[in-house]
Amino acid sequence: MSSDTPTGGTARESKAEHIRQLLATEGDAVAANTRGFNAGRYESVAKLDEYEALKDEARAIKADAIERLPELIDAVAEAVEENGGAVYIAEDAADANRYISEVCEEADADRLVKSKSMTSEEIEVNEHLQARGVDVVETDLGEGVLQIADEAPSHIVAPAIHKSRAEIAALFNEYFDPEEPLETAEELTLFARERLGEQIKEADVGMTGANFVTADSGTIALVTSEGNARKTVTVPDTHVAVAGVAKIVPTVEDLQPFVELIGRSGTGQDITSYISLFTPPINSPTVEFDDPETPIGGAGEDRDFHLVLLDNGRLAMREDEDLRETLYCIRCSACANTCANFQSVGGHAFGGETYSGGIATGWEAGVHGLDSAAEFNDLCTGCSRCVEACPVGIDIPWINTVVRDRINDGHEGEFEFLVDGLSPDVETSGPDLQKRLFGNFETLARVGSAFAPVSNWLANADPAAALLERVAGVARERDLPAFQRTTLVEWVESRDRIPPADPDRKVVLYPDLYTNYIDVERGKAAVRTLEALGVEVVVPSVPGSGRAPLSQGMIDTARAKAEAVAGDLDPYVEAGYDVVVVEPSDLAMFREDYRHLLPEERFEALADNSFEVIEYVYGLLEDGGDLAALDHATGEETVAYHSHCQQRTLGLDTYSVAVLERCGYGVRTTDAECCGMAGSFGYKHQYYDLAMDVGESLAAEVRAADADHVVASGTSCTDQLDDLLGDRPAHVVELIAPEGEQSVLSATSRHTGDGNR
Amino acid sequence: MAHQHSSGGGYEAFAATAAEYGVDVRRVSPEEAEAAIEGAVDQPAVGALLPWDGVALPAAVTTDPTPAELSAATTGVTAASLAIADYGSVVLRADEHGSEPISLFTDHHVAVLHEDDIVPDMPAAFDWFGETLRESRDSAIIATGPSATADMGALVQGAHGPKTVEVLVVA
Incomplete structure (x- = not known):
């Protein structure tokens, strides 16, 4: 490998530039929002007398569910079929997309409306359906903004936090050219609600994700605030829910600790406006807005429901001792909001193909592979603040460390000889030179101390600082630690x-x-x-x-x-x-x-x-x-x-x-x-x-x-x-x-x- | 609704927490309920049949609405099956009378609740959900305050769902 590999100086410079740009453009909005969520989390969890006990309970439920996953998948399939729905276990994204487009074809669908779902982002179902002539409309207001802007989410719960109100207003005014320019958050919300509301009324298929799926009743829990998920499920007669297989919990009662923890841990809300417990196909009449004069009624006998349970690497993660706990994740975003680095740059730097924040390393490594995880894994410094914030107590820094170790495997840089003498590590994998230099800090310290103060003068002298920056990526702005002669x-x-x-x-x-x-x-x-x-x-x-x-x-x-x-x-x-x-x-x-x-x-x-x-x-x-x-x-x-x-x-x-x-x-x-x-x-x-x-x-x-x-x-x-x-x-x-x-x-x-x- | 739930002091706790979300909560007798509902609705209003004997919807509330009536309505009146005092939440169960769309497509939602159906906390609520959903395979929403979003740069109440919520507790 040469120095323009992802570990070399050129790559370091382009990464530095990318981060500088995000700090300048999105940093302020991301910082204000994530720090607000994080402060809200501290305040909200402090109101729970049994916070630690609830976390333990939530973790135990997930650990048990993942342990028993194969039998729970069978139980969910049985329950959903009893309820009159269909379950499809999709091996990967292509498999899921193929099934979903068949459902759309059978429903003769021109338009599919979606509520927010990271799992649907993971399989890139929008692109797949749009290429087949289905109009896909994101009805979550934040996702809707991003669909118009053609951007990726910067946060797994609040996807458009990198945009300020003024930026959204400018985007809407240019895109929709309304009679009166939109300005306030109220005006923007009302405008988007009216427009998306009309699109929901004309939809043929509704797609949701699922925060949880219960094996005993086939109920899916959706944690939302806007009400668009309810409309997405209620209006069209065909409902497709896309969920990772790891979303299954054994019983309805098992939802209780998660319902109490998820909003508090994520956006700092004691509870979100709507926790929907849908047991689809739902016993509620469809609303035929194209037949406006026939009274609504009936228990939804004409409804179709399809639960797409996505594997896409999850069952292999379950067998992987170090990645397994990733599957406990309830996607609350606490590990993103509490992370100092995430607070500064957001998910456009601290994220891979789909997921962002601390736990994203586990998800990306598991579902998209190490290359996607390698894009941002270094941004986890192991500070561990996410560990206590995580409602299911995942050791997120360890997952980042393990994935880093796997990424290291195979990197050999051209300046390795420079640190070989100073880096007596026993790595069988091949971390890059920068990592080896810092990883072998003990040897540097021992040698540095023995030759102090000369070693300190040398290391901080301009030519040496420039060489260290070029070769090993040590920032020349920093004074290196001053080693003492007497330990x-x-x-x-x-x-x-x-x-x-x-x-x-x-x-x-x-x-x-x-x-x-x-x-x-x-x-x-x-x-x-x-x-x-x-x-x-x-x-x-x-x-x-x-x-x-x-x-x-x-x-x-x-x-x-x-x-x-x-x-x-x-x-x-x-x-x-x-x-x-x-x-x-x-x-x-x-x-x-x-x-x-x-x-x-x-x-x-x-x-x-x-x-x-x-x-x-x-x-x-x-x-x-x-x-x-x-x-x-x-x-x-x-x-x-x-x-x-x-x-x-x-x-x-x-x-x-x-x-x-x-x-x-x-x-x-x-x-x-x-x-x-x-x-x-x-x-x-x-x-x-x-x-x-x-x-x-x-x-x-x-x-x-x-x-x-x-x-x-x-x-x-x-x-x-x-x-x-x-x-x-x-x-x-x-x-x-x-x-x-x-x-x-x-x-x-x-x-x-x-x-x- | 045959379930009896422990209710000692539940009303005050529920009303206080719901008020934090801007929800107006009032206690009425069964005899007063019809007039109270009439007073709570802004016309045009649609509603779903209430499940309690002796508690009726006023004539001004249209039941079994058409999609056109639903779209035009300002207020929706539906029953709440349960309320959770700790969270100020009401539980809205989907049914064949259209409770789910009626509580969702209108700007103002009036939920009618029986005081006996206030439970203290989430574990008590989930005992009910477990039993009820496994048995009936129904759907239910835990609704807390009006719909809301912060996606447009500031918190706004009234996103896709109601902008205001009012609860009448029949005691």
Whole structure:
């Protein structure tokens, strides 16, 4: 492969350009809408007393349904046939389209009206039918806008969120040339409603999707607000519903948790206007608008119903251990709305052929193949904010990681030799050079530290920065991390400190790569803080957690790291030591990601005994630790605190806030889901503008807080805020640590090796 | 409608939540119902037969409408089979009298509900749905507030369905 392959410099440049263009044209509308949905989600789910229990219940129903899928497909077929309808299991898009066009032919259909359905987008049924002379009309107002504009949805629930009211008005005024130009949302809605309403009245076939299909009664549930789906089902005498086979749940009662969760999780509505529970063919008279004087009546005896259950890769996904959970997805859009990157660019960048948002990687890989997933898979930074937002608890970052690993397979770039020496990974697949560089960050850090500060001057010097950008796609705007000559492990070894004879607790402080090689001061502060609270602290040399390779989809390398880390830490855990971690992304490895990398028993032993440093401090204080031993605020000092994304998903940000408050600080926290840097993401040339756009919303919050201190828990967040604010935030532990041997709490001391600063 | 549902305090909870969606809820006696419906409709009005003894539609509401009458109508009057207090929702069951199109094609929907049919929450509602839909193979809509859309750049009430909804609770 040459450098103009999808992984080379040319491709990186065109991707960067595409993202810049979307940021400029669609970014504002997408950001306003998705952030509104996301804020609505927090508000709406907070009203549910049993939110977590409902999510567990919803997940269990999906897990059971997918497990029993073959028998449920048979049950649905039986129920629908009892009801007087027909079921067709379509193997793929072509098969589904062939069947649907036959139905249209039999109905002698000139026009088919549709309500919104992503599954029908997946099979591109509109194009298929239009080529066969059927007029296909999208009746959802958002889809209708896109049909006129000839654009693809930018969001799976609200397809036209990338368009502002003014843009829609301009589009309508040009396309329809109304007597009075349309302007307000009310005018636009009324106009579209009248026009589409007339088209529904003349329709021969109505097509819907299905949010859920129940196996016991053959009922399809549709979650909508406009009322167009009801009209689509009610008016024409022929109804076609297109649904993925994974939409089946066993019983009507099983719909209950989903009905309570889907609107809240997606657009932040407690419930949408209409949850339709149709058991087609429906027992309701058809409305013959072309026979206006005959009273309507009867129980719909003349109705035809066809349920097209689409496989198109889903049954294979069910057999694929890593993609299987994708089938639990209820298409609520929470993973899109909560995603900081999606909020900036929307589904036209963060999406494949059909689907968009975090879970789209699983869908695209499963139904369209890896090439479609590869278009946008990198935009998932693994920040994990979608995991708690997902109403069925899908491990979306893991699905993204696995698919990334599969995409990596087979990429060989022409500059590989440059990183070969620096990248001792064990990948059997072939990640591209940029991924290998960042994935092998541990080696870079070790070498960089050994040759600091010279290595820092060199890496940030203009010629080297330009070479790194051209060859490996490292954004030249970024200062690379400044490696410290003396690592945390070396500093602890050099201290000659006699451990306390009878410590209250024993801690092994994990020397994560950032704390050990770069932000060494926060490691020293952690050691002093723990010791001040009566804890014996050891800091052995332990390898990197594997976070860096995992984030690049280098799962084999990450697994090797996990095994090495567990090998080093297990003896301490067995000897009664607690594992304390400063860097939240590494703690998240121990507590969450190692689930996929280590045998269950080893994973649980490490996960159960690992703690975030301030979480641990909080526990010590709760156990009677001496609060007075910590450094306190003088007077009315305020802190603007940005917790780390993965730390928030683990629910640990509250400890940092509580400890800062106990130490006398007034704390303001940020709402931004992620800083935008997310490990190596913001260093990548093609994503630099996006990362800065995401970061800008965080920076705006921090500036507005106007606090005495800016504090962050993660290295990435610290680097990003440093770049955005021009001042490097401290870690929480640096604010509360007692004065010590080398306590200098200033930004410059940590960057003496940084030649560009 | 033979089902009896627990209703202790259900009316107040239902009315309060429905009001958050702009739904006007009033309680009337069976004797007052006909006059209350007449007062609630804007002409022309169409409707579907109500299922309770002693609760009749006023003559001003046309039943078994033609498509032309349906298109021309401003108000549609139909029965609600159930209401869900937690969500302020009414359950509209499709039937051979045309309840589904009548509640859908008119700008103003008047739903008539029996107070005994207010259930507290979604689990109670789905107990009813499970039993009812498996047995009857009917269709039903959980309707909350008027139809709405945010697709045109701001929230607008009154998309393809009704712009306003009113509920009369017969107690």
